[in-house]
Amino acid sequence: MKAIVIREFGPPEVMRLEEVPNPVVGAHDVLIEVHAVSVNQTLDLIARAGRYPVPIRLPHVLGVDPSGVIVAAGAEVSARQVGDRVVVSSRLSAPDQLPRLLGVHQWGGYAQYVAVPAANTHLVPDTIDFPTATVVARHAPLAFGLLRDEARLQPGQWVLVMGAAGGLGSAGVQVAKYLGARVIAAAGADQRVASALALGADHGINYRAEDLTARARELTGGRGVDVVFENIGAPDLFPQALASLARDGRLVTAGSHGGGIVPLDVSRLYMQNLTVIGSTRQNSNDIDLSLQAAAQGRYRVLIDRVMPLAEAVDAHRWVEGRAGLGKVVLTPHSSRSAKSQR
Numbered sequence: 001m002k003a004i005v006i007r008e009f010g011p012p013e014v015m016r017l018e019e020v021p022n023p024v025v026g027a028h029d030v031l032i033e034v035h036a037v038s039v040n041q042t043l044d045l046i047a048r049a050g051r052y053p054v055p056i057r058l059p060h061v062l063g064v065d066p067s068g069v070i071v072a073a074g075a076e077v078s079a080r081q082v083g084d085r086v087v088v089s090s091r092l093s094a095p096d097q098l099p100r101l102l103g104v105h106q107w108g109g110y111a112q113y114v115a116v117p118a119a120n121t122h123l124v125p126d127t128i129d130f131p132t133a134t135v136v137a138r139h140a141p142l143a144f145g146l147l148r149d150e151a152r153l154q155p156g157q158w159v160l161v162m163g164a165a166g167g168l169g170s171a172g173v174q175v176a177k178y179l180g181a182r183v184i185a186a187a188g189a190d191q192r193v194a195s196a197l198a199l200g201a202d203h204g205i206n207y208r209a210e211d212l213t214a215r216a217r218e219l220t221g222g223r224g225v226d227v228v229f230e231n232i233g234a235p236d237l238f239p240q241a242l243a244s245l246a247r248d249g250r251l252v253t254a255g256s257h258g259g260g261i262v263p264l265d266v267s268r269l270y271m272q273n274l275t276v277i278g279s280t281r282q283n284s285n286d287i288d289l290s291l292q293a294a295a296q297g298r299y300r301v302l303i304d305r306v307m308p309l310a311e312a313v314d315a316h317r318w319v320e321g322r323a324g325l326g327k328v329v330l331t332p333h334s335s336r337s338a339k340s341q342r
Helices: 041-049 130-150 167-178 190-198 212-219 238-243 266-271 285-295 309-321
Strands: 002-006 015-019 029-039 067-073 085-088 113-117 121-123 158-161 182-187 203-206 225-230 245-253 275-278 303-308 327-331
Touching: 002 309, 015 309, 029 085, 029 130, 029 309, 041 309, 067 130, 085 130, 121 285, 130 167, 130 225, 130 245, 130 285, 130 303, 130 327, 158 167, 167 182, 167 190, 167 225, 182 190, 182 212, 190 203, 203 212, 212 238, 225 238, 238 245, 238 266, 303 309, 309 327
Parallel strands: 158 182, 158 225, 182 203, 225 245, 245 275, 303 327
Antiparallel strands: 002 015, 029 067, 029 113, 029 327, 067 085, 085 121
C-alpha cells in the first residue's frame, strides 16, 4: 500500500509517499480502507517536528482519526463486517494490551489502509460523508468530555469558547449549545467570529480587536462567565480568558498550540475560588452521540479543504500557515484539491 512515512523529524518535507507492506490484521482487528484522515496541529504537525511529549518510534505514519470502509476482519470479530462504513476512536485498546494512541504509538491513517481493534470502530450513518465523520469523531467527544464531564456545565450557564472557529473550538461552541448553555465565541479575526456565530454561538468577540475580558463581562452583565473552554495556551490570551471567569468559575483546556507556557494569577485563582482543569478524557460513546447529532443536522463541521494523500506536505504547510478556515482532510481517493465547508 501507499503511505506517508516519516523517517526523521523535521519540517513538512520529511514526509514522503512510499510503498510499505499492508498492515497485519490480528484476530480482534479490522482492516480499513482509508477514505479520510484529518491534519491536526498537535498530533500531526508537532509530532512530525519531533516535539510531541510522548516518544515516537521511527519510521512512523501519522494520522489519528481515519474513517473508511472495512475490507477485512479478524477471526474473533463478530460486531463488524466487511463493507461497514466506520470511523476510528484514536485511543486504541485490545485484550492484554495497555491503551495506546493511533498515529502515535502505532502507525496511523496517513495510508491507504489501517488495521485497528474492531472495538475501536464506530458505524458512520449513511447520510454523513467520510471527511465529515472524521472531523466529528476527532473533536466532538473531547468537547463533551471537557464541558459536560469536567466543567459540569449546566443549562443556562455562560461559556466563553476560545479559538471558536478551530477544530476543537467549533466543537466546543456546538456542544455547549447542545448542553443548553449561552455561548460567547472568541476568535482572532472577524471572519472566524462570524463562522462561530453561524454554528450557533450567541455572541462573538474578536480578541485581536477588542478587550476580551471587558467584553465578556459586559455581555454577562458584569458577572463573568461560568466556564472558559480554552484550547490555545497563548501567553497573552490565557490570562484574559481566566480573568473573564465569574466567582466559582471553571476553565477547562486541552490545547497548547499557542505556546503552552502562560502566566497564572494565583491570587485571583484562590480569591475567586476558580478551577483550572486540563484533560483529554473522553467517552467513546460520545462518538456515536456526535455522529447521530451530525446526521440530524444538529452538529456541523468546518472543512477548509480535502486534499489527496500525496499532497500531505502541502497540507501540513497550509495548516502551519493557518491560512484557511476549518479542518484540512487528506484522502487517498482524491486526485486533486477541493474546498468544502459544511
